[in-house]
Each structure stands twice: as structure tokens, then as C-alpha cells.
Amino acid sequence: MTTAAIYVRISSDATGEGLGVARQEADCRALADRLGWTVTEVYRDNDISAYSGKVRPDYERLLSNVEAGTVRGLIAWHPDRLHRSPKELERFIDLAERTGLQVQTCQSGAVDLTTPSGRMVARMLGATARYESEHKAARIRRKLAENAAAGKPHGGHRPYGWEPDRLTIRESEAAVIREAASRVLAGEPLRSIFRDLNARGLHNASGKPWTHPTFRNVLLHARHAGLREHNGQEMGVAAWPAIIPPETWRAVRRVLNNPDRVTTPGRAGRLHLLSGIAVCGVCGSPLRVGHSKSTEAYRCMASACVSRRRDRLEEYVEAVVIARLSRPDAAALLAPDDDGGERERAAQAAERVRQRLDDAAASFAAGVITARQLATITGQLRPELAALEAAAAPPPDRASVLGDLLSSDDVTGAWERLSPDARRTVVRLLMEIKVSRGRRGPGFSTDGIEISWR
Ligand SMILES: [Zn+2]
Structure with missing residues (x-):
């Protein structure tokens, strides 16, 4: 267990909105919990007053404790809370390198000052922090002005799954998000899931029934995975906890963004059992x-x-499904062979690729590489990342899909009671179906129909 210090600083050049020291400290403590670090002391400086630009007493005390070895880990809200100038940064880098200090920030993740690329990122962040802060402040002011003109209240809506502070999980809604994620991964269409929720009286954050776009947007929200996101790009670990693991959320996002997914019913107003499967x-x-x-074919x-x-x-596929689920060893379908090792390795590899993408973006921002080089790097890494994320995706929760079928003495009856969407979900979960040319002639033949169990 790493013992850590938190450093907070109030200043007039605050990055982001409403950054009182209390908020900084709360975010830092949440991050410490996530990292499993024990916070031993909080160092606070007020940099707004006439002392601005001068010595910061708690910062100096912090550095001497790092030097003395009593502080091994340090958490700040953003690197710009720690360093006000390149000169301060270089002093800090020198100290961190000598002592092996681990630095984590709520807004920029780990700052690894022991490697050349980590130091480059730290220097780049320092150089751009002020620009970002000014840019963001201007954007927020403009947005507030627009809202005011349109008569909308400030602050936006409470995100579904979260209390109004946007940091605390609302457990009743988080349970719905978890359930929905596992149903999406099992292949159930969104409209089937949100209609079921509406029927159970589980409505959206405004208390209204779900619609397709509102429900989809909620599931695509990176905040549920404890990740920050900007313009569709992951920006690192957030200060708030996760409702679902990042790998699960990425798998959901991949499913929902897959253009091949069949989501609209066919001409007859319903989706056929095997369409797209x-x-x-x-x-x-x-x-x-x-x-x-x-005839339909x-x-x-x-x-x-x-x-x-x-x-x-x-009829043939249904007969095969029912026969398989009626076998004495049907319960084995709940636990396919999977030790998770392969997925874990893919998840780790994906994390390294994400890091390389971040490094490339930082190199571009710092002027080390050109836009064309950045495009080449991301062009190579993005498909690699997509493949690794697919390999890291958790398997669907089979019990939630098959539960009723497996616990029933009458599998045929249970199957017939399922909705068309639920039947499709079961088929997709259990089998792959390939149809090749069969024998010529009248009648139906199972020649060329190849069913393999997943
Ligand atoms: Zn074909």
C-alpha cells in the first residue's frame, strides 16, 4: 500500500470550473481510493492572494518531505496545480527522478517522470495548461450566455446513474445500467431492453420513458466506466468511480457502434429469428x-x-436449440471454457496501445512530430486497438439470457413463451450458423447447414 500526499492549490488561473480546494481534495481522495493509496496528509496553498508567484509554504514543505522519503506518492488535481512555471517543473522532475516519487493527477492520469516520454508529456502539459484553461473558460462563458438567452437553467441535467454532484453513484439506476450492458452484450436489441425497462416503470433521469436515442446515449457514456471523454476520445481515468468495468463498457460501445447490427424490424414488422445471425x-x-x-426464404x-x-x-434451428437445452448437461452452457487469461492479456495490450496514442498526441502537441506523422501513427494503431478491445471484451452473462430456459422442466414451452428478440438473443449466444448450398431438388434438406456451439 502506497502512502500518499495530496497537494491542492487555489489560484486565479484555475483550470476548469469551480475549482475550490475542497473540490480538488474530494477528487484527489476519490482517486487515492481507486489507486488503493493511503492519504497521510493534505498540503494546501492559497495562491490568489498577494503571495502569488512567491514562495508557497506547503509546496516547499511537501518537497522536503519527498526528499526525506516520507512521501512516496503524490496526487494533484491537475499537473498545473503543482508547477506554475517551467523552472518549477524542472526542479520537481529532478526531485521525482532522484526519489522515485509516483505522481498521479485526476485530470491527466499518471505523470511518469522517470522516463523521457513521461517528462516530455509533463513539459507539454505545463506549456498548454494555460492555453487550455483560457480556451475552456471562454467556451463555458459562451455556453452559459447561450443557455441564458434560451432561458435554460445552468449546469445541465443530472446524468442517469449519478447524483446531482455527478460524483456519487445512484445505485438504483446503476443497477439498470449494469443490467442493460449485459443484455446488450448478449445481443439483445436496444429497443427490446428499453421497452422492458419502460414496462417495469424504470424511466430516464427526467422520469420520462426511454426512447431509442436517449437510451443509447446513456449506454455510450464513458463516465459509467470511470473514464473521462472529450469529443469521443478517451481522456483517461476520472475522479469518480465506475459503474461498469471499462472493458465491458468498451464492448458495449463496440456493439452499439457496429453498423452491421440489425436494429430495425423487417417488412413484416418483425425481425426474423435468424436475420443477421x-x-x-x-x-x-x-x-x-x-x-x-x-415463399419467404x-x-x-x-x-x-x-x-x-x-x-x-x-424450425430446424429451434429444434436444435431445444434439444441442446433439454440435455442433462445443459447447465454446462452457462460456463464455457474460458480462463480469462487471453482477455486479460488483450486488455493489457490495449492499454499499452492507448498509451502510445496518447504519447503520439503529446508529441504532436509539443511539435516533435508533424500532423502527417501523427495521422500515420494513429492510422496504424486505431485498428490494432479495436481488435484488442474486441479480444478483451467480457463474455455475455449467459445466466441472464438462459436462466428461464435452463431452469424449466418444459424447455419447449419456455422457448415458446420467449419474445422474438429473446429467442434471437439465445440463438446468437449459443451458436454460429453457416448455410451453404444444399442438395438440389424438392423438400428441405439439412445438407450444408452447419451449426457450431459457441
Ligand atoms: Zn454469399
């Missing part, structure tokens, strides 16, 4: 239902490679 065995494209003469939409009667193919 079964794939063409020839070219790999998803199958959809099309009409020819009087699943067809390869890309190249018309294959076609199977809709009713027969669905």
Missing part, C-alpha cells in the same frame, strides 16, 4: 429474409449464393 457459407455475408413467389444478400425456406430453416 445466420451467415452465408459461401461468402460469409449475413442472411436476410427475402420473398420469392409465395433466407438469402445471402451480398451475392445471392444461397437460399433456404424461412419456416423450415427456423
Whole structure:
């Protein structure tokens, strides 16, 4: 357990809004909890007064305690709370390097001063902090002016899942977010989930029923994963706790942003059991239902490679699902072989790629690399990151999807009571279905239908 000090400073060049020392301290303490650090002392300086630019008594005391080895970890709200000038920063870097001091900030994450790139980032942050702060202040003022003109109250809405302080989890709503995340990962469509919530009287932060866009936006919110985000880019660990683990949230985001996801019902006003789930065995494209003469058929939409009667193919797949779920060892479906090691390694690799992206952005900001070089680096790393995040995604919570089916003595009856969306979710969870060309001739044949268990 690392013992840590918190440093807070009130100043007239405050980064961000409402940055009293109490708020800084609260954020820093939350971060210490997340890191598992024990806070031994809080150092406070008031830099607004006539002393501005002069000696900061608590800062000096802090540095001498670092020197003496009684402070091993240091938390500040933002690096600009610690250093007011490049000269102060260089002195601090020198000390941190000699003593191995670990520095964490609420706004910029870990500041590793033991490596050249870490020092470069620290110097860059110092140089841009003032610019950002001025820029942000101007933006906030403009927004407030707009809101005032439009008659809107200041401060915005309370985010769903959170108390009005935006730091404390509202447990009743957090439970809904967790449930929704695991249902999304199990493949259930959003509209099926939020209609169910509406039916249970679980409404949005304004007390109104969920709609597709409001519900989707809530699930895409990085704050639930304890992450800060700006313009769709992750900006590091936040001062508030997480409702769902970051890997889970990223997996949800990937599902919701996947353009291949089928979310709209077909012509008949409903989604067919296997649309977008079964794939063409020839070219790999998803199958959809099309009409020819009087019959409906699943067809390869890309190249018309294959076609199977809709009713027969669905009956066959349903029979296979029910047979599998009726077997004495059906409960084993709840725990597929997975030690999690592979996912853990992918999660760690993803974190390293994110770090490299951050480093590249910092190098660009510091003028070390050009915009073209930055574009080349991010162009290579983004697909790599997407693949690693996919590999790090947690498996869906099978129990929540299969529960009723597995606990029932009458699997067929339980299956028939499921909604169409729930049936699709079960099929998607359990199996991959490939349909290749079958034998020619009349009637339905299971030739060329390949079902593999996930
Ligand atoms: Zn095809």
C-alpha cells in the first residue's frame, strides 16, 4: 500500500470550473481510493492572494518531505496545480527522478517522470495548461450566455446513474445500467431492453420513458466506466468511480457502434429469428429474409449464393436449440471454457496501445512530430486497438439470457413463451450458423447447414 500526499492549490488561473480546494481534495481522495493509496496528509496553498508567484509554504514543505522519503506518492488535481512555471517543473522532475516519487493527477492520469516520454508529456502539459484553461473558460462563458438567452437553467441535467454532484453513484439506476450492458452484450436489441425497462416503470433521469436515442446515449457514456471523454476520445481515468468495468463498457460501445447490427424490424414488422445471425457459407455475408413467389426464404444478400425456406430453416434451428437445452448437461452452457487469461492479456495490450496514442498526441502537441506523422501513427494503431478491445471484451452473462430456459422442466414451452428478440438473443449466444448450398431438388434438406456451439 502506497502512502500518499495530496497537494491542492487555489489560484486565479484555475483550470476548469469551480475549482475550490475542497473540490480538488474530494477528487484527489476519490482517486487515492481507486489507486488503493493511503492519504497521510493534505498540503494546501492559497495562491490568489498577494503571495502569488512567491514562495508557497506547503509546496516547499511537501518537497522536503519527498526528499526525506516520507512521501512516496503524490496526487494533484491537475499537473498545473503543482508547477506554475517551467523552472518549477524542472526542479520537481529532478526531485521525482532522484526519489522515485509516483505522481498521479485526476485530470491527466499518471505523470511518469522517470522516463523521457513521461517528462516530455509533463513539459507539454505545463506549456498548454494555460492555453487550455483560457480556451475552456471562454467556451463555458459562451455556453452559459447561450443557455441564458434560451432561458435554460445552468449546469445541465443530472446524468442517469449519478447524483446531482455527478460524483456519487445512484445505485438504483446503476443497477439498470449494469443490467442493460449485459443484455446488450448478449445481443439483445436496444429497443427490446428499453421497452422492458419502460414496462417495469424504470424511466430516464427526467422520469420520462426511454426512447431509442436517449437510451443509447446513456449506454455510450464513458463516465459509467470511470473514464473521462472529450469529443469521443478517451481522456483517461476520472475522479469518480465506475459503474461498469471499462472493458465491458468498451464492448458495449463496440456493439452499439457496429453498423452491421440489425436494429430495425423487417417488412413484416418483425425481425426474423435468424436475420443477421445466420451467415452465408459461401461468402460469409449475413442472411436476410427475402420473398420469392409465395415463399419467404433466407438469402445471402451480398451475392445471392444461397437460399433456404424461412419456416423450415427456423424450425430446424429451434429444434436444435431445444434439444441442446433439454440435455442433462445443459447447465454446462452457462460456463464455457474460458480462463480469462487471453482477455486479460488483450486488455493489457490495449492499454499499452492507448498509451502510445496518447504519447503520439503529446508529441504532436509539443511539435516533435508533424500532423502527417501523427495521422500515420494513429492510422496504424486505431485498428490494432479495436481488435484488442474486441479480444478483451467480457463474455455475455449467459445466466441472464438462459436462466428461464435452463431452469424449466418444459424447455419447449419456455422457448415458446420467449419474445422474438429473446429467442434471437439465445440463438446468437449459443451458436454460429453457416448455410451453404444444399442438395438440389424438392423438400428441405439439412445438407450444408452447419451449426457450431459457441
Ligand atoms: Zn454469399
